[in-house]
Amino acid sequence: MIYNTNEAQREYFYSMLTEEERKLLKYIPTVSGLLDFASEQYSELPAISDGKITYSYKELAERVAVRRGYLKSLGLNYGDRVAVFAPNTTDSMELYLAIVTGGFVSVMLPTQLDTVTLSALCKKFRISALFYDRSFEETACCAFEKAYPTDYIQAEPTPSPEITAETVCSICLTGGTTGSPKGAVLSHGAIMRGAFNGCFISGGVLYQKQIAILPLSHIFGLVKGFLSSVYTGGLIFECRDVKQAFGLIPILQPTTLVLVPGMAEIIVNLTKLKGKAYSQSLKTMIIGAAPVPPKLMKAIDTLGIKVLAGYGLTEGANLTAGNKEVMKNPDSMGMIYPEQQYKVVNGELRIKGDNLMNGYWDDDEATKQAFDEDGWLRTGDLVKFDENGYIYITGRIKNLIILSNGENVSPEELEEIFYKSDIVKDCLVSEAELNGKQVIGIEFLPEASAVKDMDETELYNSFRHLVNETNKNLPSYKQIAKINIRKEDFKRTNSMKISRKQD
Numbered sequence: 001m002i003y004n005t006n007e008a009q010r011e012y013f014y015s016m017l018t019e020e021e022r023k024l025l026k027y028i029p030t031v032s033g034l035l036d037f038a039s040e041q042y043s044e045l046p047a048i049s050d051g052k053i054t055y056s057y058k059e060l061a062e063r064v065a066v067r068r069g070y071l072k073s074l075g076l077n078y079g080d081r082v083a084v085f086a087p088n089t090t091d092s093m094e095l096y097l098a099i100v101t102g103g104f105v106s107v108m109l110p111t112q113l114d115t116v117t118l119s120a121l122c123k124k125f126r127i128s129a130l131f132y133d134r135s136f137e138e139t140a141c142c143a144f145e146k147a148y149p150t151d152y153i154q155a156e157p158t159p160s161p162e163i164t165a166e167t168v169c170s171i172c173l174t175g176g177t178t179g180s181p182k183g184a185v186l187s188h189g190a191i192m193r194g195a196f197n198g199c200f201i202s203g204g205v206l207y208q209k210q211i212a213i214l215p216l217s218h219i220f221g222l223v224k225g226f227l228s229s230v231y232t233g234g235l236i237f238e239c240r241d242v243k244q245a246f247g248l249i250p251i252l253q254p255t256t257l258v259l260v261p262g263m264a265e266i267i268v269n270l271t272k273l274k275g276k277a278y279s280q281s282l283k284t285m286i287i288g289a290a291p292v293p294p295k296l297m298k299a300i301d302t303l304g305i306k307v308l309a310g311y312g313l314t315e316g317a318n319l320t321a322g323n324k325e326v327m328k329n330p331d332s333m334g335m336i337y338p339e340q341q342y343k344v345v346n347g348e349l350r351i352k353g354d355n356l357m358n359g360y361w362d363d364d365e366a367t368k369q370a371f372d373e374d375g376w377l378r379t380g381d382l383v384k385f386d387e388n389g390y391i392y393i394t395g396r397i398k399n400l401i402i403l404s405n406g407e408n409v410s411p412e413e414l415e416e417i418f419y420k421s422d423i424v425k426d427c428l429v430s431e432a433e434l435n436g437k438q439v440i441g442i443e444f445l446p447e448a449s450a451v452k453d454m455d456e457t458e459l460y461n462s463f464r465h466l467v468n469e470t471n472k473n474l475p476s477y478k479q480i481a482k483i484n485i486r487k488e489d490f491k492r493t494n495s496m497k498i499s500r501k502q503d
Contacts, residue, residue, distance in 0.1 A: 013337065029189045047230070047236070048094070048236055062157065079104065082099045085132045085136055087240045091150035103160070105168050109121060111217075131150045132148070137149070191223060198227070249281075255284070256282070262290075285308070294330040295420070297309070309323050310333055313381075316351060331416070334391065344385070356377050381396060382400075424447060425446060
């Protein structure tokens, strides 16, 4: 059955906004339109800052126009791909806006790339110009001939060309940053639908202060962390180094942060260590890109900070569902955002809407596999809905463990059970072997504060007891047969998710 987001779901989100916010915030189909709106509506308000120099929205628009002039002076053609290899500085944020409002296509690249991988990605996406932060000059200039520093801005200001919702805006990496990641091709309309969805925050969404902790190469950082801030007249501070950013929280006093769960946990622990003054300015944490353990939500709520969680994917411009009441429904991703259609086929969520990618860059086969015969995006996520329309993610199709008896086991579904235990910091369920037979195994990373007084025997017995008690409530084919307790953290992705490929 096909579902359209209904009035109850629309009101679920629009009820978060005040009357003033509902009148002001409308869907804008292009990033150039967003910049025009922000420079007019928020003209003299602070927009971006490096902590020393702050530019207003009017100044931001003027600086972006100058950067567009510089891009034009390089002889670039409409639709050319322009890459940025830099941390979240005021320069890289301005460059992103200049690229996409200039009719070019942005490719924001992770700063962890080495010369060989950077060169390969520039070739893959047929990059016409690469902009680099001077701290990465050697890597960038060795990787690509047409490389330019991000801090050069001298040029004549140039207006935006005609841009529509269908104009290609960005190619966003998905599927990892090593080897050959895919590039999701997203239009202005798709990117802006995601940015507009990011405006639905209760308790006041206008004029918030943020630190741009998540990189712009991450769809969550680009859409929710940056563009939604511009949409709502926020002030966003640059972030050259994630580790240093945590030390800047009591200095810059952000009111909102966009984070992955691992980052949120660091803030909770630092608040416990340094006292409430450390995070006293924070009103809201928007957490995504990975499941948020309920105990982490509770810890944040205890600090008096509102927690908002959601669900999305790069191919859908980041924001597909949002949960405004995580303390009431901690296991749910909330409701599907307005202006989308959705259906469930064999347990998999499929979606349609103006937020979807055009396809994967230069990869017809992967694009064909991403959509079904009727044009629905296959999310790859296994879901269920309750009677009120709340969505629950139960696993990923690609992670399913196929047992010899034909049964399918979702590792995420089992992990969610164990995350509720106080002694579990992180865990990973996978296929294992025991006495020559295929079984379900689990690795635990203990919660240090909960097990600090246990010796190795007590530690093992505690986890063995936890598994035994859990197994009593599971069908035989889902029961955990093998456990391992880690002394070191799991190998993680760049967004701090646990990698399912451990050494």
